[in-house]
Amino acid sequence: MNLSTIYLSVTRKFYRILFSIFALGIILGLIPFEAAAHGVDEKTRNFLLNNTGVQFIAFMYIGAKHMITGYDHLLFLVGVIFFLYKSSDILLYVSMFALGHSSTLLLGVLLDLQVNAYLVDAIIGFSVVYKGFDNLGGFKRILGYSPNPKRAVFIFGLFHGLGLATKLQEFQLPQDGLFINLVAFNLGVELGQISVLIFILIAISFWRQHYSFKLFSTTTNTLLMSSGLMLIGFQLTGYFTN
Amino acid sequence: MQPTLSIKALMKAITIALVCAALALIIIILPAEYNIDPTGFGAKLGLTALAKPTINSVADIEFKQLSDNFDVIVPAGRGVEFKFSMQQFKKMKYEWQTNGEPLYFDLHGEPEGDTTGYFESYAIATLSKMTGSFTAPFSGAHGWYWKNTSVSPITVQLKVNGEYVIIGLKQ
Numbered sequence: 001m002n003l004s005t006i007y008l009s010v011t012r013k014f015y016r017i018l019f020s021i022f023a024l025g026i027i028l029g030l031i032p033f034e035a036a037a038h039g040v041d042e043k044t045r046n047f048l049l050n051n052t053g054v055q056f057i058a059f060m061y062i063g064a065k066h067m068i069t070g071y072d073h074l075l076f077l078v079g080v081i082f083f084l085y086k087s088s089d090i091l092l093y094v095s096m097f098a099l100g101h102s103s104t105l106l107l108g109v110l111l112d113l114q115v116n117a118y119l120v121d122a123i124i125g126f127s128v129v130y131k132g133f134d135n136l137g138g139f140k141r142i143l144g145y146s147p148n149p150k151r152a153v154f155i156f157g158l159f160h161g162l163g164l165a166t167k168l169q170e171f172q173l174p175q176d177g178l179f180i181n182l183v184a185f186n187l188g189v190e191l192g193q194i195s196v197l198i199f200i201l202i203a204i205s206f207w208r209q210h211y212s213f214k215l216f217s218t219t220t221n222t223l224l225m226s227s228g229l230m231l232i233g234f235q236l237t238g239y240f241t242n
Numbered sequence: 243m244q245p246t247l248s249i250k251a252l253m254k255a256i257t258i259a260l261v262c263a264a265l266a267l268i269i270i271i272l273p274a275e276y277n278i279d280p281t282g283f284g285a286k287l288g289l290t291a292l293a294k295p296t297i298n299s300v301a302d303i304e305f306k307q308l309s310d311n312f313d314v315i316v317p318a319g320r321g322v323e324f325k326f327s328m329q330q331f332k333k334m335k336y337e338w339q340t341n342g343e344p345l346y347f348d349l350h351g352e353p354e355g356d357t358t359g360y361f362e363s364y365a366i367a368t369l370s371k372m373t374g375s376f377t378a379p380f381s382g383a384h385g386w387y388w389k390n391t392s393v394s395p396i397t398v399q400l401k402v403n404g405e406y407v408i409i410g411l412k413q
Contacts, residue, residue: 083244129259136255137246218247222255229263234271241276 054177056184063188066167068196072124072231073160077193078200079131079224080153082217085208093153094197100157101164102186108165109173109182117166118239124163125231127156132224135217164189307405314398314411316345316390324398325385326406328378334404338386339371343396349376351384375404383409 044062067073080097084090107113130152133139139146168185207213247255273284277293284290314324328334328351350363364376378384384406390396 132259133256135244136252137244138252140246141249141252218245218251218255222259223262225255225259226262226266229259230266230271233263233267234275237267237272237276237278241278 054180056180059181059184060188060191063185064192064195065188066164067189067192072121072128072163073193074196074200075128075224075227076124076131076156076160077197078204079128079135079221081197081201081204082135082221090201093150094193096150096154097157097160098190098193100154101161101189104158104161105164105168105186105189106182108162109168110179112169113162113165114169115162115166116239117163117170118235118242120159120163120166122232122235122239123159124156125228125235127159128228128231129225130156130228132221132228135221135224307403309403310401310408312400312402314388314400316388316396316398318390318393318395321387321389323385323387323412324400325383325409325412326402327409328381328384328404328406330378330381332405333375333377334384334402334406335375336400336402337371337373338398338400340396340398342370343392344368344370345396345398346389346391347372348387349385350387351378351380352382353380354382356382385409
């Protein structure tokens with residue numbers, strides 16, 4: 001047995017384990033999916049309206065839950081890391097995204113910025129379309145280059161943060177302990193994002209080993225664009241009917 | 243590695259994305275979220291029901307604390323009913339009086355959807371005025387039956403306060 005066959009069998013085992021974890025994750029992830037992916041569910045609404053003062057863990061949990069069940073943020077993340085191979089790249093892009101949404105989440109609520117939730121959510125939908133189009137090489141083909149993707153992730157991160165802020169602003173949170181609660185919520189958002197990201201990364205890196213990744217990457221990014229367009233249509237209809 | 247699609251493939255991808263999004267929006271999402279259903283498929287699939295307000299919230303809007311005054315004329319030798327629709331366990335405070343002429347009355351309730359003619363009386367007497375309150379034991383129509391045995395019409399001045407929807411006069 002030479003070194004390369006040992007290496008092969010080890011990597012196979014490794015991916016088998018990863019795949020089992022991934023399958024388990026999907027099953028576990030499907031169970032608590034009663035929450036509406038946008039807005040905030042009834043129980044959380046009651047909590048937010050009835051509790052005052054610093055509630056660190058509770059706000060962290062709400063933040064994490066919002067991220068885990070918020071398909072618009074997740075679709076964008078899938079688009080962002082779809083063609084990122086190096087862990088340092090992934091870390092960099094995810095940090096850019098986190099920096100963007102953290103700043104607008106905090107500033108939006110603290111300065112009480114009044115932005116229309118439907119329009120912000122439509123822009124978030126657009127960010128998904130943008131990334132899908134970018135992943136298909138659309139910008140390279142049409143403009144001859146792809147606009148700085150790091151900057152794009154940061155700028156769209158700002159809008160994702162504004163979206164998070166509008167969800168919290170609906171509750172007119174009490175000033176008492178607001179800053180700490182916001183930090184907790186933001187921390188929860190990051191934790192939720194990281195935990196989902198782990199599953200997405202495992203799935204994508206597993207898939208990349210297979211020929212089907214090449215075959216379906218165009219299909220996947222087309223679907224990503226389509227999902228983004230659905231989000232835009234959904235939110236703009238809400239904007240024009242309310 | 244990341245591909246750069248040809249213009250043709252790119253256009254194909256955009257078209258597919260647009261068509262899929264438009265179909266999903268028109269057939270499923272807009273009917274379910276906003277009750278906007280241009281094709282009628284949403285209603286067929288039962289999706290538009292999702293966008294309609296729930297029974298509870300309708301009840302919340304309609305059954306607020308209300309206060310009303312009525313002049314109910316009971317014709318000579320006739321009986322009239324004046325009713326309010328009330329949900330179970332909702333309360334009503336009332337006060338009514340005639341010009342001094344006593345009237346036979348029956349304050350009672352009929353359950354919602356009942357076809358047997360069943361009713362439950364809360365008070366039966368012959369009086370010229372009465373003040374009181376009651377709690378609806380079931381959802382349905384609640385109110386008074388007044389009977390005028392005299393030879394001239396009698397006006398009942400009725401004041402109510404509570405959670406109800408006016409049904410009004412039933413002859």
